[in-house]
Structures are given as C-alpha cells and as structure tokens.
Amino acid sequence: MPLLRVLRKSTPLGVLNYTARCSVARMNTISPATSADLGPVSARRLNLISAVLVLGAITSLLDTTIVNIALDHLHTTFGTTVAQTQWVSTAYLLAYVAVIPVSGWAAERIGARRVWIAAISAFLVGSLLCGFAGTLPLLVAFRVLQGLGAGMILPVTITILTRAAGRERIGQAMIAIALPGQLAPILGPVIGGAIIESLDWHWLFFVNVPICIAALAFAPRVLPRDAGQRGRTFDLVGFLLLTPGVAAVAYGISQAGGPDAFGAPESWVPLAAGAALLVGFIAHALTVKRVAPLVDVRVFARRSFGLSSVITFVGGFSVYAIMFLLPLFYQQIRGESVAATGLLLIPQGLGTILFLVLSRRFLANIDGRFVVAGGVVLTMLGIVPFALAGTSGGEVLLLAAQFVLGIGLGAVSLPVMTLAFASLSPDETPRGSAAFSVVQRVGAPFGVAVIAVVLQSRMADAATPAAALAAFGGTFWWVLAFAAVPLVLAWFIPKKPVAEAAPADPARV
Template sequence: MTSPLPDRRLTMLSVVLALGALVTLLDTTIVNVALHRLQVEFGSSVADTQWVSTGYLLAFVAVIPLSGWLSERIGARNAWLLAIAVFLIGSALCGVAGTLPELIGFRVVQGLGGGMVVPITMGIMTQAAGPERVERAMLAIALPAALGPILGSVLGGVIVESWDWHWVFLVNVPVCVVALAVGYLVLPRVPGQREQRFDVLGFALLTPGVVAIAFGVSRSSGDGGFAAASAWGPLVAGGVLLALFTLHALRTTGKPLIDVRVFARRSFGVGSLITFMSGFSLYALTLVLPLYYQVVRGESVLATGLLLIPQSVGTMLYFGLIRKFTAHLDGRVVVGGGVVLMMIGVLPFALSGAGGQSLLLIAGQFVLGIGFGASTFPVLSLALAGLSHEEAPRGSAAFSVVQRVGSPLGVAVLATILQSRLNGATTPENAFTTTFWWALAFSAIPLLVVPFLPGRSAASTGESSPAASLRSLEDHS
C-alpha cells in the first residue's frame, strides 16, 4: 500500500475489516457465557474447564508481537486472510471437539488466528486512511470493540439456553467464510518484503514475556489472588523479559519485533497509558456487570445480555452523532469528559445494592457507553495517527500488546477485589457495592494523565479531525 485509498474504497475496506475484528472479539464473550455448560457437558472441574478461556488468551497474546513482522513479510492482505483462515479452522475444530483436552487444544489454534486480526487491521487501516482520516478509519476497530462483549453475551445466552454448545464455536464459521471471500476481493494487494529478517532474540524475549504476564493474570483469579506464587511468579518473570526486550529493541541495529521507540512520542505514549489504565475500569466492568445482574438480581443469562445492550447503544450514539459535535473540541476535553461520563455511569451501581431501580441502572449503562466512546476512541485515533506508513504494522502491534495486557489485568484486579469481598460479606450485594466503588475510583485514574495529551481544536488547524490536528501539533512541537 503506497498511498491512502479513495473515500469509497476506504469505506468498503473498513466494513470488511470490522467484520473480521468483530467475530474474533465476539468469540471471547460467547465462550465465557458457556463455560458452565461446558463444565457440565464434560463432567470436569472449574479449574480444568477454565483452560478453554485461558488457552485461547495465551495463544491470542502470543502471536500479537508477530503480526507486524508477518504483515511486512507476506503483505498485510495475505497476513489478514491467513489470520482469519486460522481462526476459521480453529472454530470448526472446536465445534466438533469430543473431549475437553481436544477443545482446549483447538481453542489454542483459534487464538493463534484471532490474536493477529486486530493489530493487522490497525496497520492496514492506518496505512489506507493516512493521518487526516485515521479517526474515521479507526471505527473499524472501535465499533467491534464496543459491540463485541455485549453482543457476545446476548448471542451466548441464546445459544446456551436454546441450542447445543457446539454452536458457540460453529457460529463463527459462516461469518469467517464471508469475511475471507469479501476480503480477498477488497483488501489492497501489496507484495511482501521478502528481505525482512525475523527478530529471533526479540521473539525469544517478548512473546514468552507477554504470555507469562497473561498467564499470571489468569491465575490471580484463584485462591490467594495476586499473592499466590502461581500468579506473581509469572508476572515477575514476564516483567523481566519485557524489560530485557526493551533494551534489545533500543540497541538493535535491525528492526525489532515491535517498535518500542514509538512510546517516546507524547501522543502514542500517553495514549497507550490511558488505554492500559482503561482495563481497570470499563473492561473490568464487562466481568462485574453480568455477575451483578445474575448473582444479586437473579437474572438469567439471556436477560443479562439484553440488559447490557444500553451500553452499546450509548457507544453507538457517540460514534454516529456526538462524535461529529466534538470534532472541533480540544482532544483533552473530549477524553476527560468521556472519563467523567464513565464515572457517572458507574455511580448508580455503586449506590443501588439489590433494590436499585432498573431504569436508573439502564441509564447508567447508556451514559457509560457514551463515556467509553469519548474516552477511548480519540485516544486510539491519536496514537495511530502519529505513525508513519512504515511504522504502522509494528506500531499497531505494540499498541495491541498494551491493550491486551491492560484489559485482562484490570479484569483480574477487580475480580480479586470482588472475590475477597464475597468471602467476607454477609450478602452478595454488599460485596458488589464495594467492588463498584473500586471501579469508580479506577475510572478516575486516567484523569491524571489526560492533561499530558497534546491538544488543539480541529477548527483552529483547518483539518477535519481531532486526531489529525493533534498529530499536527505534535509534529511542530
């Protein structure tokens, strides 16, 4: 891809890439809803069944660092099609699995494909749009990220209550087939760079480091939380490996597996930090809110999924309407306002207990969804708009690593808080109330970093998007 695409072609490309991203992000939530059913079907323990999710997570994060190199080596189009094809094969195999070990193994295959889709999509869209249109192009990432968890809960509930568990995985097959067929026709054909050398030492440091951190986070939900050796041991080992990779990446004369130098830029570095911290607020709430509805309010799995829809509606409203009115505002005002709206959205749950008014809770989720769009979408656009055409593949991989480490870590922290409160609480609602207050506090943390974002209104620069104007300010600072 040597130049940005025309608007119409960019729109078609966005739709195709969003479809691929949605099916991989949707799958995580669908399977989480079905874990209890799988435990019953296979007659297994909770610890063993949990590996259906853990195996996918570890494979997912393991391949993210490879996505940038693979895009350059065989071409971004071929890399994306390969990732979707691997995810398709893994989904089909999961759908015919006869034993729990088979299912876990096939979930690993599925994760190897799914982990590459989002960072490759980021790279393709960044290159295709150019810095002036990157905000519009990033809808291909933002919309699936917002809709995936909620739609997954609804679809998972329908499948678990009405169909056979195999359809939890087989439902991906027709979507992936369509994505492959259309992607083959629509994605720009760009030859790979066969001379690209593989960073062997970087791979030996970075991939085990990211996997160790993901594994440590997954183990923190057990007895002892983060104090358990099975949790803090991998976390420490992963941290050391990531530090060694950073030193290697800064000193190597060739191309490292991911480009850590982009974190030194204000837009990318601060944006990545805000994205990492959002794992402790909104992404953590994707665990707590469904449990609250089911444990405290006694809702079914399907009803819980339906009750979570207002959050996606709020996010869609931001993307479809509110975003246009905020385009000329300072980016710091938009992101800061989004953080405040997220805090307001959590407040009804912190105050509700078991008898909270349903309409107030639904309104809170609606406001939470608007806040999610305003606090995350401009940050994503800002971080990626600062990448050059050549930096896009490996820079997108770096951003994805931050995102995929921050999200499960935040979920694990809030899960640990919830479990500790449940162990000592007389009633479940007290435990959830305390956890929601913690979520509210975590939601406020990004406000400490927002002032460090570069900011200027789009109107003052004559450009069409805040991402472009912020990039322009950074380039001249």
C-alpha cells in the same frame, strides 16, 4: 466464583466496528485491489474496507464471550473438572496474546492483506475443528489454533485501516475499530446463551464459519494489496523474549483467583518471569542494530503514542473494570439470567453507538483533552447509581446510567486510539499496532484482575444478600476512584482536535 472464569466472561479484548453505508452486495462491483492501493483510498472504498475488516474481527471478539458462557455446560458434557474445562479459555487467551508481537513483522514481510487472510483462515479452520472436537484435549488444542488466528486479526486490521484512511481520516478509521470491543461483552452472553438453550455446544464454534467465509470471499477484491518487503529479517532474539514474556504475564494475571490473589505462586511466579522477559526485550529493542525489533519500543517515547498507551493501560482499572462488574452485579445481586443480563446491558452499547455516530461530525473541531476528560466524567457519573443501588428497584435509573456509561466509554476509547495512530507513519504502523495491542491485552486484564481481587476480598465475608450488595457497592466506589487517573492524564493530551492529532513530522510528536 473463580476469578479466571469471571475475567473471561467480561474482559473486552478489544475493539473493532463500523456500519458500512454500502451494502455487502456492492462489494462485487469493486475491481480487485492492486499494489497501488497501499496509500489512502476514496471514502467509498474506505467504507467497504471497513466492512470487510469488521466481518473478520467481530468473530474473534465475540468468540471469547460466547464460549465462556458455556464453560459450565462443557464441564458437564465432557465430565471433566472445572479447572480442566477452563483451559478451553486459557489456551485461547495465551495463543491470542503470544502471536500479537509477530503480527507487525509478518505484515511487513508478507503483506498486511495476506496476513489478514491467513489469520481469518486459521480462525475459520480452528472454529471448524473445535466444533467437531469429541474430547476436551482436542477442543483445547484446536482453541490454540483459533487463538493464533484471532491474535493476528486486530493489529493487522489497524494497519490496513490506518494506511487506507491516511492521516486526514484517521478518526474515521478509529471509529471502524472502536465498537465491537464495546459490544462483544454484551452480545456474547446473549448469543452464547441462546445457542446452548436452543442448539448444541458445537454451534458455539460453527457460528463463526459463515462470517469468516464472507470475509474471505470479499477480502481479495476489497482489501488493499501490499507486496511486503522480502528483506525483513526476523528478530529471533526479540521473539524469544517478547512472546513468552507477554504470554507469561497474561497467564499470571489469569491465575490471580485464589485467596492469596497476586501473592499466590501460580500468579506471581509467571508475572515475575514475564516482567523479566519484557525488560530484557526492551533492552534488546533499544540496542539491536542488525534487525528491526518485533515491537518498536521507541514509539512509546513520543508524547502522543506513549500517553495514549498509558491511558489505555490504566483504563483497565476503570473503563474495562466497569464492563466486568456490571454483568456480575445483575447476575449475583439482581438474580438475572445470563440472557437477561445481556439484554439489560444493551443501553450501554446504544450509548457507545450514539457517540461513535455523532463523533464523525464534531470530533474534528474539538480539543481531544475535553473529549477524553468528558468521557471519563460521564463514565464516573454512570458508575454512581450502581454504587448506591439496592437489590431491586430503580431499573430506569440503572438503564439510563448504562446509556451514559456507553457514551463515556466511546468518548474515552476513540480519541485515545486516534491520538496513538495519528503519530505513526505508514511504515511504522505494523509494529506500532502490535505494540499498542500488547498494551491493550495486558493493561485491560490487569486492571480488571485488580478490581476482581477487590471484589473477591469484599465478598469473602458476605454471608447475606445485604453484605454482598455492600461488597459490590464498595467495589464500584473503587472503580470510581481509579477513574481519576485517566481523568488527570487526559489534560496532558496534545492541544489539537482528535481527528487532526498528527503533526507534519511524526518524529517531533
């Protein structure tokens, strides 16, 4: 199976959710947001803000897996080659990552609420145009517009939520950002498969329309208003270094699918070029004086933010890799359909939901080191049954293992994100959100790509079902070994409860 297609079916691009206690209908009773709303808001208002932001973010997260499930169908529909059809996903991915670095500056210059509304609008228009596209080139072009909107949504969402929550409720804000990234790889294949079987491929994109319209309807009345700072000069040099650098790295990772993996020219050339551009941006960001850099790289020098970023990056080799492997295991080893696989993965989502619900009660009193380390251990325990599984039988054990995995994934992702953003002041949040999002969008796919290469090398000589099973089993053991890295790093987390990770002076973190 081509690695590019495999990656796009399973890589979580990220992270957003919260089940609001207030019904959507109650949003109409909220008075319009004013400029005074920039700081922390009431608990009820925070719930409503979370609900609106989730409406927008869940569509961009689900869109990736929903569409990827239909690539084979689109290949047949348009009568194009597989390589040509895969640009439906590649174009979206590159546009997505390329626009992230600009999100921080845009939120500061124009205002986070305006940028968020513009991003949702772009995604909505892109979805409509994709649904009406009659040729593959048009579909690919409109996917770029979709990706540009989607790439802005997550970092700006983080900015709005963390500002509205304030440092005292940073953990609650992170709960609102944690769940959809875990559920998207599970729900996406189910929804996409159902659309292809029951409706038409156009509805892969039209399904976004009512959700985006609802988000746009409530956003002006619910989201806090911030006027932006007109004097913010755009960092053009940084843009010319960082944006193509991130896009080149993402493209290089996505192309590591042939026999030579990362050694193939189509992979290592863009990776090397992207890395050189990123190094150039870091040097620029540390020395520029006249303008604020697109991404404030100095925040990585802080223990809390830097360590959280490292854990997030290396988590791609374990936490995100397991989410990549499980669907393949069920489909290639167990012979399950795409829709059945999505249903089998539900216990994992339930485990994550359980952790995020319970975490609101106990996280504030527990040392963050133990939460993250415990989450990694649970993840490792959930991997073992799959490393030892056969081609049939043991379903109850595997489902239970996925439930444990879900708890572990939530216990790793939530405290790490809380720790990262608790150290940022409101003014630092936009560029810090962009920086963290870049780490996520590069680290997770890179780790997954490495594991995919491990699996592909083992599957190359797997001529029998038993050999294929052994290949998967060996790859699961690799993931288990990689999990030891975040387990070790967890003990360097500051000795403070997760929900109280922010010090009085963020410069001293």
